[in-house]
Amino acid sequence: MTVKISDVAIEAGVSTATVSNVINNTRYVSVEMKQRVTEAMNRLGYMPNPVARSLRSRKSNTIGLIVPIKTRDNADNFYLSVANGIESVLKSSGYHLLLSNSQEDPVEEIKRIQMFNTQRIDGLIIAPTCGLCSGNEELFGDYPVVFIDRKPSALVGDWVLVDGMKGAYRAVAALLDKGHRRIGCIAGLMDISTSRERMEGYRRALSQYGIAYCESLVRIGDMSLESGYELTGQLLKESRVTALFIANNAMSRGALKYLKENQIKVPDDIALIGFDDYEWTEFVSPALSVIRQPSNELGIKAAEMLLSRIKNDNLETQGHMFDAELVVRGSF
Amino acid sequence: MTVKISDVAIEAGVSTATVSNVINNTRYVSVEMKQRVTEAMNRLGYMPNPVARSLRSRKSNTIGLIVPIKTRDNADNFYLSVANGIESVLKSSGYHLLLSNSQEDPVEEIKRIQMFNTQRIDGLIIAPTCGLCSGNEELFGDYPVVFIDRKPSALVGDWVLVDGMKGAYRAVAALLDKGHRRIGCIAGLMDISTSRERMEGYRRALSQYGIAYCESLVRIGDMSLESGYELTGQLLKESRVTALFIANNAMSRGALKYLKENQIKVPDDIALIGFDDYEWTEFVSPALSVIRQPSNELGIKAAEMLLSRIKNDNLETQGHMFDAELVVRGSF
C-alpha cells in the first residue's frame, strides 16, 4: 500500500490538516511542527496523491492543448514547436500538458473539446479550426481559453497570434521592390483567419505600390503539398507571373517540387517567397526566402498567458501579436 | 453547481450504485431501470466527474509520453509523427495523452518521469535518453511502460523499435553496389542504442562485401545540424570518401548545408544517403535518398501495445520491430 497523508500525520504525531498545510503552505505552522512533518514525509517517502487533491481542491494542474494537424505522417513542424514552448513553461510551474489533435476537422475538434471538458483541465490552449469561428460559446467548460495562431472572431478569450498580414505585406513589398509587377499569390482556405490575413497583406502591398489587384493571379489551396504543386502549375501556365508569394508552408513545399520537376529556375524564371522558416529552407537551391513565424515563442507566451489567467481570472482579456519577419535568402 | 451522480439517482428514483452500474456496465441492471437512468442523465445533462472516478477506481484513463526533443525551435518531426500516431489510437479508446519532453537530458528525464509518477498515469510510452540505459528499475511507478525507438537493455518492458541496423545495412549496401569503396559514416552518439545499431549496420555491410572497416572514415556527432555540417567537412578534407552515409536526420541536413556551401556536387563528387524521410527530401537537388522510419506506425503500435497491456497485465513482454526501408532518389 502506498503511503498517504494520514500515515504521515501519525508518524509526525500531528493532524492531517497540519500535514496538508505544511505541504501547501496554506496556513501558518510552527517551525517545530513543520520540521516534524517534513522529516516524517522524508522517512516515509510520501508523495501526495494528485487525484485526491484535484477532487477536493477542484484544480487539476493540467492544461489541454488542441492543435489542427492534418497530415498523417510528416506532420506540421509549426505546432510541435508551439507545443514545445508551452511544455517548457508548464513544466517549470508544475503543470501537465494534455495533447490532442483536431486534425483540422471541426467535428473532431468538438469531440476533443468535449473530452477535455469531461477531464477537468484548468485551462485550454487551442488553435481553432474554422468550425469554431461562430457561436460556440457553450462549447467550452468552466476554464480559461487561450486561442493561438487563429482567433475565432465570435468568441471571447485571450489570444496569441502572429501578424500574418504584416508578414505577407513584407514579402510582397520585397518582391515589388525588386521590380516585380505580376506577383502571384497562393493562399490557404479563406475560412481560416490566418489565410485571410495573409491575403489581405498581399492586397495591401499591391495597393500601396499602386498595382491593381488581379484575381487571376491568386489561387486558393487546401494547404496541402499537393495543392501547392497543382496551383503553382496553374499560375505559371495561365498567367505570366514573375514572382510567387506562397502563404503557407506545405504549399511552399509543393511549389518547390513543381518548379524543380519542371526545371523552372528560381529566382531567374520566377522569384519566390514562402511561409514558415524550417531548417531545410536554407539548403534547397537557391535557399528559400520565407516569412518566419516565432512558433516557440508563441507557445511560451500562450502558456504564460494561460497560467496568469488561471491565477487571476479578473484580468481583462489579453492578446499578444507577434511580428512575422522576412528572412531573405536567394529565392528572389 | 454541476450535476452529479446523486442528482441523477434522485431524478431517476434509484440508487447511485445503479446509476454507476448503468454508466459503466458493471453489473446487470433491468431494462426498465436502465432506461430511467439514461433518461434522467439526458434530462440533467449529466457528465461523470473523471477525477472522482479516478480516485475511487484507481484508473486515470491517461497515458504519458516522454520524447527527447533537443532543439528549441525547429523541432524534430519524427517524434511529432509518433505522437500523432499514439494520439489517434488513444482517442478512439477514450484515453488522454500527457506530453512531456526530456530534451535528451537524463536529469530532465528523471524529473519528467517523477512528475508522471505523481500524476497517476495508467501507462507510459517513452523514448529514453541514454541515462535510462542501466539500473533505473525503481524509477517508474506502478504502471506498464512501452519503450519506443530506443530500448534500454537493462530494463524490462514492452518495446517498439525500428530496425536501424538493417536500415543502415541497406543504405551502405546500396552504396557498395554502386561501386563505392570508401564510404564515410556519420553517426550519432554511441550511448544511444539507435546510433549503435546503425553503426553496426554500416560495419556489417562493409564486412559482407569484404571491405575492411576503417576508423578514419567514421565520425560521431551529437545529432545536431551543426555537427553534421562540421563532420562532413572533416571527412571530405581528411579522408577521400566517395560516398557518405549519415545515420541521423539533423546531421543529414548539416551535411547538405556543407556540401551546398562548398559547391560539392551530389552525387558526382559525393554520393549521399541520409536518415528519416521528410517531405523536403524530395525537392532538394538532387533529391535525397534516405532510410525511412515508419514513425506514425510506430506510435500507433506503441499505443496499441500499451492499451492491451493495461487491459491484461499477464501478457508476456512484447516487442515489435519495424523495418526501415531505403528510399532511392537521386543522391547516389
Place this chain on the structure above:
DNA sequence: CTGAAAGCGCTTACAG
C-alpha cells in the same frame, strides 16, 4: 496556532 470532521463525486464491496 492546531485538530476533528466534513466532504469533493464517484465505485465497490457488503447485504438482502
Place this chain on the structure above:
DNA sequence: CTGAAAGCGCTTACAG
C-alpha cells in the same frame, strides 16, 4: 436484481 454505506486521499471550513 438493487440499495445503503463505506471509502478512495486529500483540502477546507469550523472550532477552540
